[in-house]
Structure formats: C-alpha cells, structure tokens
Amino acid sequence: MAMKLYGAALSPFVRKTRVFMQHKGIDFEAVHVDPNNPPDDYAKINPLKRIPALEHDGRFLADSAVICQYLERIHPDSPLYPSDxxxxxxxxxxxxxxxxxxxxxxxxxxxxxxxxxxxxxxxxxxxxxxxxxxxxxxxxxxxxxxxxxxxxxxxxxxxxxxxxxxxxxxxxxxxxxxxxxxxxxxxxxxxxxxxxxxxxxxxxxxxxxxxxxxxxxxx
Ligand SMILES: N[C@@H](CCC(=O)N[C@@H](CS)C(=O)NCC(=O)O)C(=O)O
Incomplete structure (x- = not known):
C-alpha cells in the first residue's frame, strides 16, 4: 500500500517532504488536511495537529525533519543527506x-x-x-x-x-x-x-x- 502524506499544498513543510519523496521516486498518496481546521481524529496522528504527517504500513510519524530522516533510512537511493x-x-x-x-x-x-x-x-x-x-x-x-x-x-x-x-x-x-x-x-x-x-x-x-x-x- 502506498504511503500517505497528510497535509496541504501551501505548507512549506509539506512541500519540502513532497519534493524529498518525489526526488527519491517514492510513491505516496496525498491526503488533504487543512491545518486551520484539521479533522477531529487528526490528533491521533499528530498530537500537535500540525502538518505534515506520514502513514506507512498503518504506523504514523509527524514533523517534516523526522519524516525525511525515516524515508532516507528506508529509501537510501538518491541520497539527500551527506555521508561524512x-x-x-x-x-x-x-x-x-x-x-x-x-x-x-x-x-x-x-x-x-x-x-x-x-x-x-x-x-x-x-x-x-x-x-x-x-x-x-x-x-x-x-x-x-x-x-x-x-x-x-x-x-x-x-x-x-x-x-x-x-x-x-x-x-x-x-x-x-x-x-x-x-x-x-x-x-x-x-x-x-x-x-x-x-x-x-x-x-x-x-x-x-x-x-x-x-x-x-x-x-
Ligand atoms: N516542525 C514542523 C512544523 C510543522 C508546522 O508548523 N506546520 C504548520 C503548517 S505550515 C501547521 O500545521 N500549523 C498548524 C498549527 O500549528 O496548529 C515540521 O517540520 O513538520
């Protein structure tokens, strides 16, 4: 199942994560979450109710920096972090x-x-x-x-x-x-x-x- 990226297009943190995933060729489904009016159950995904959040195999991660580090570990091709x-x-x-x-x-x-x-x-x-x-x-x-x-x-x-x-x-x-x-x-x-x-x-x-x-x- 494709990963789900929760967020909205104009968020810089969502865009950053999307560009990161696109650069690596990672398939994902974009799920719209309005940060000014998130759905009631979004707090279960991110207790801070911020975007982006990632769903992968039924598990969740929040924060663009955390998500990108996770993605780098599971998709090391086209690296976006230096090895030194x-x-x-x-x-x-x-x-x-x-x-x-x-x-x-x-x-x-x-x-x-x-x-x-x-x-x-x-x-x-x-x-x-x-x-x-x-x-x-x-x-x-x-x-x-x-x-x-x-x-x-x-x-x-x-x-x-x-x-x-x-x-x-x-x-x-x-x-x-x-x-x-x-x-x-x-x-x-x-x-x-x-x-x-x-x-x-x-x-x-x-x-x-x-x-x-x-x-x-x-x-
Ligand atoms: N450090 C977080 C920042 C995320 C963030 O602040 N997102 C904003 C949208 S651009 C948000 O969800 N704001 C809603 C809120 O703070 O209630 C990240 O990198 O993901």
Whole structure:
C-alpha cells in the first residue's frame, strides 16, 4: 500500500517532504488536511495537529525533519543527506535554520499574514510583515548568502535536505509577494532561483501560484 502524506499544498513543510519523496521516486498518496481546521481524529496522528504527517504500513510519524530522516533510512537511493559525519550535521543545522528561523520570519510573518489571513477571512498585519522584512529577514539572508559564497549547494557538492528545506520556505516568501534581492544577496538569490527551477519545485510553484492569485483576487 502506498504511503500517505497528510497535509496541504501551501505548507512549506509539506512541500519540502513532497519534493524529498518525489526526488527519491517514492510513491505516496496525498491526503488533504487543512491545518486551520484539521479533522477531529487528526490528533491521533499528530498530537500537535500540525502538518505534515506520514502513514506507512498503518504506523504514523509527524514533523517534516523526522519524516525525511525515516524515508532516507528506508529509501537510501538518491541520497539527500551527506555521508561524512560533519557534513551530515551541517546539513541538519541548515535544515533546522530553514524550518525554524527562515520559517518564522519569511513564512509565518510574511506569507501567513499576506495570504493565509485572507484565506481564513482575517486581517493582514502589514506592520508585522514590514518589521520582519526590515529587521528580522536581513540577518538571516546575510548569513545564508555568506554560507553560499562560491558554492552551488549549502553542504558539499550535491543537493541535500538543507537546500530543499530552505528553498521550500522561500517559495512561501515568494507567494507572499517578496523575493530574495539579487543585489543584496546574490548567492542566496541564485541558489533560490536554481532550486525553484528544478522540476518538482517548478511544478509546485506553478500550481500553487494559481491558487494564491485567486486568494488575492478574492480579497
Ligand atoms: N516542525 C514542523 C512544523 C510543522 C508546522 O508548523 N506546520 C504548520 C503548517 S505550515 C501547521 O500545521 N500549523 C498548524 C498549527 O500549528 O496548529 C515540521 O517540520 O513538520
């Protein structure tokens, strides 16, 4: 039986997990769960009621980082974690940086206010968005831009979970009407452009952008 991935298309954590699975050629059924209104029994799958969650052979896992590590163990082909111990740890560091720091300021401040709030009929707090853009985002981008100096990928010379996690958060930044400024952060802008051009990201962006435009038009 195919695995089931519970979640919604616009979630950066779900997209990250989906791109990871697609890259590895893992078959899965996408089961829609709206994080703003999850079904009553979803707490049995994830007590935090967050997305994504994975069902495999009747067992469940939650959290994109946990799910991806599990999938890497059971599908080691097309590896998305480096084998060198230090590089492996660096990769986890960048994944965490994307999932917690970049997510907080690019997804939860910018995207959530400008898109999700409209979707659920609430007001966008543009003041909070502007504060994030002026004060919170620049140090994050400066750091990532420096780490990408002379490099194609965040760690080693192959794409890893770190690149996927970061690029996925920056899809939400883009849906929120922002982009990584190429004049201020040329390495990060180039990395983001390369990642977003990859087939699985490009298809997701195209599909999601149509939906985001409708949300904006309706608002
Ligand atoms: N660290 C988690 C974060 C998951 C997360 O925050 N998902 C959001 C959607 S983008 C969610 O489910 N929010 C609903 C809530 O927190 O109640 C992961 O990587 O899976």
């Amino acid at each position: 111990p230090y590089e492996y740890a660096r990769c986890l560091w960048f994944e965490k940086f994307a999932d917690y720091e970049v997510a907080r300021d690019c997804t939860f401040a910018v995207f959530r206010n400008r898109i999700v709030m409209r979707l659920i009929g609430k007001e966008c707090n543009e003041e909070l968005v502007q504060k994030a853009l002026a004060e919170k985002v620049p140090p994050l981008f400066e750091y990532l831009n420096g780490e990408l100096e002379g490099r194609e990928f965040l760690v080693g010379d192959q794409m890893s979970i770190a690149d996927i996690a970061l690029a996925s958060q920056l899809v939400n930044f883009r849906h929120g009407g922002e982009k990584v400024c190429p004049d201020s952060y040329p390495n990060l802008a180039a990395h983001t452009a390369r990642m977003h051009e990859l087939t699985h990201f490009a298809k997701a962006i195209e599909k999601e952008s149509g939906f985001v435009s409708k949300v904006l038009d309706a608002g």
